[in-house]
Amino acid sequence: MLLALVSALAAFQPESAQAADPAGRYTKDKTKPATPAQPAAPAKTGTDEAARKTNITEAATPLRSPANFDECVRVALAQSPLLVKSSIDIETKRLDLGDAYSNYIPTLSINTTYYFNRPSSSGRKEPYTLSFSTGIWNPVMTIFEVQARKDMINIAVLSHLQIISEGLKRVGYNFLQLGMMEEQTAIVKEKSEMADQLLEYAQTRSSLGQGTDLDVRIAESKITLVKAEADKLRNTKLMVMDDLKFILGVPFIQKVDLDLGNARSQVVAGFDPYSVTGEVLRENAYELKIQEYNKALQRKNITVSYIKFIPTFNFGFQSVDALSDTASQTGLPLYPYVTATLPLDWWTKSRDVNRQYKKLGQIESEARAKEFKLVSEFQRTMASLATADADVRYAVARRDLAQLKLQQTQFRFETGQTEFDSIVAAMDEYLAAKQEVLLKELSKSQALLDLRFLSGHLQKAYINTSVQENM
Numbered sequence: 001m002l003l004a005l006v007s008a009l010a011a012f013q014p015e016s017a018q019a020a021d022p023a024g025r026y027t028k029d030k031t032k033p034a035t036p037a038q039p040a041a042p043a044k045t046g047t048d049e050a051a052r053k054t055n056i057t058e059a060a061t062p063l064r065s066p067a068n069f070d071e072c073v074r075v076a077l078a079q080s081p082l083l084v085k086s087s088i089d090i091e092t093k094r095l096d097l098g099d100a101y102s103n104y105i106p107t108l109s110i111n112t113t114y115y116f117n118r119p120s121s122s123g124r125k126e127p128y129t130l131s132f133s134t135g136i137w138n139p140v141m142t143i144f145e146v147q148a149r150k151d152m153i154n155i156a157v158l159s160h161l162q163i164i165s166e167g168l169k170r171v172g173y174n175f176l177q178l179g180m181m182e183e184q185t186a187i188v189k190e191k192s193e194m195a196d197q198l199l200e201y202a203q204t205r206s207s208l209g210q211g212t213d214l215d216v217r218i219a220e221s222k223i224t225l226v227k228a229e230a231d232k233l234r235n236t237k238l239m240v241m242d243d244l245k246f247i248l249g250v251p252f253i254q255k256v257d258l259d260l261g262n263a264r265s266q267v268v269a270g271f272d273p274y275s276v277t278g279e280v281l282r283e284n285a286y287e288l289k290i291q292e293y294n295k296a297l298q299r300k301n302i303t304v305s306y307i308k309f310i311p312t313f314n315f316g317f318q319s320v321d322a323l324s325d326t327a328s329q330t331g332l333p334l335y336p337y338v339t340a341t342l343p344l345d346w347w348t349k350s351r352d353v354n355r356q357y358k359k360l361g362q363i364e365s366e367a368r369a370k371e372f373k374l375v376s377e378f379q380r381t382m383a384s385l386a387t388a389d390a391d392v393r394y395a396v397a398r399r400d401l402a403q404l405k406l407q408q409t410q411f412r413f414e415t416g417q418t419e420f421d422s423i424v425a426a427m428d429e430y431l432a433a434k435q436e437v438l439l440k441e442l443s444k445s446q447a448l449l450d451l452r453f454l455s456g457h458l459q460k461a462y463i464n465t466s467v468q469e470n471m
Contacts, residue, residue, distance in 0.1 A: 061078040063250060063256060065256075066257045066258055067256065067257065068258075068266055069172070069175050072248060072258075075248045076168070076249070081246070082247060087160060089160070090153065090156045093155075094153060100149045106134035106315075107134060109133050109135065110132055111132075113129045126322060131317065132316045133314060133318075134316055135314060138313070144300050147300060151293045152297070155290050155293045159290065161463060162287070164463060165286070165453065165459040166453075167247055168453075168458055168459070172267040173446065173449065174240050175263055176446060176449065177240050177442065178244070178258060178263070179260040179263025181236065184233055188230050190431055191226045192226045192227070195226045198222060198420075198421065202216045267449055269461065271455075273382060273385065276378070276451070276455040276457075280456065281455060284456020284460065287374070288374065302356040302357060314339050315336070318334060318337060319333060374454070377454060381450045381454065385447040388444035391444075399430070399433035399434055399436070402426070403430055405429065408426075
């Protein structure tokens with residue numbers, strides 16, 4: 001069910017996916033050809049059975065390796081566990097709509113009363129009374145209920161699309177972090193190589209009597225520090241990868257190979273935040289669309305509060321009362337009747353009308369607040385982007401300065417003006433500056449992703465929203 005729903009909503013397929021799967025966007029892979037019969041194998045253990053189930057899970061929607069951002073999005077749309085609840089909510093609202101349609105047909109009830117002892121004057125031979133009746137029936141109310149259920153379905157669809165959008169942003173965040181950590185790993189490797197060279201240098205000087213054991217211990221501590229940094233980076237990368245696997249619906253034990261080259265270009269995809277206008281923000285905001293449906297629902301509630309002044313009806317057929325002393329001479333087994341009910345609680349109903357108008361004003365106020373919050377959040381994120389851009393330029397300038405200092409130190413070392421440990425210190429400063437550039441670039445990329453999400457550009461690139469109000 002989830003796969004069919006997302007397939008109807010999503011209008012995205014990378015070119016690589018088209019080439020590999022021409023049969024459809026999110027179709028499951030075809031079953032592999034059967035292998036030749038094998039000799040009977042012993043009964044599977046619990047571990048073997050778990051492995052077999054894992055293989056089935058992996059084959060449900062395979063992740064093509066190496067997976068770029070578009071491929072991760074494709075798999076997430078097809079099987080992400082984040083989408084299950086909202087998808088079920090849509091189906092539940094559809095069932096509610098079917099119940100509303102059924103209210104056009106009155107519910108028929110059969111009532112019978114049997115008397116064990118009756119007065120002797122009773123003219124009825126049969127010791128029972130039989131009637132067929134309907135419950136309270138108001139077709140005008142049913143019309144508005146059906147319309148309200150349709151609006152609720154659209155609200156559920158929009159909520160589902162909003163959850164998809166947030167899931168896409170989460171995939172983008174993870175992808176950006178993994179791309180940054182891939183480059184961080186290379187820098188930490190350079191640090192490790194430099195620490196090994198420093199230790200070798202300190203040990204050589206100590207063996208020649210030109211250095212002390214303290215220099216050796218300092219070099220060993222530096223190696224320990226770099227190893228701890230590498231372990232921290234590796235553990236963080238595993239945590240981010242596990243979160244990405246969860247979003248994709250991929251088993252945690254499955255190895256995932258990602259194409260992290262130009263991760264920022266893959267996630268941001270040439271998005272220009274300065275081209276976004278306030279009208280674009282309002283047009284693509286799911287929360288504002290949901291609020292419009294909430295206003296439409298509340299207007300229907302106001303109409304329903306007026307309809308409650310109209311009488312309700314029920315009708316049916318009833319036999320002659322078995323306790324009646326008048327025998328039926330007409331021969332009719334059942335007699336039709338109609339009952340109109342009009343409670344005279346007009347004061348209470350008038351207060352309800354006023355209450356519904358107050359609720360409409362509250363919803364309209366909430367809509368204006370949400371619109372203001374959306375524009376304000378976009379402006380605040382734009383300011384964060386400008387700050388991040390300045391931080392990147394500052395970090396790049398520091399990195400370039402550290403690189404020049406490193407070159408200067410290397411020249412002095414080659415001309416005998418300084419020792420090797422000076423090169424190590426200059427290299428540490430340069431590598432630390434490179435790491436700082438990566439962190440600032442990550443902040444800038446995350447700000448761009450936030451803006452792409454707020455503007456609706458991210459959602460429109462992967463989700464077909466043109467069918468949302470017709471579902």
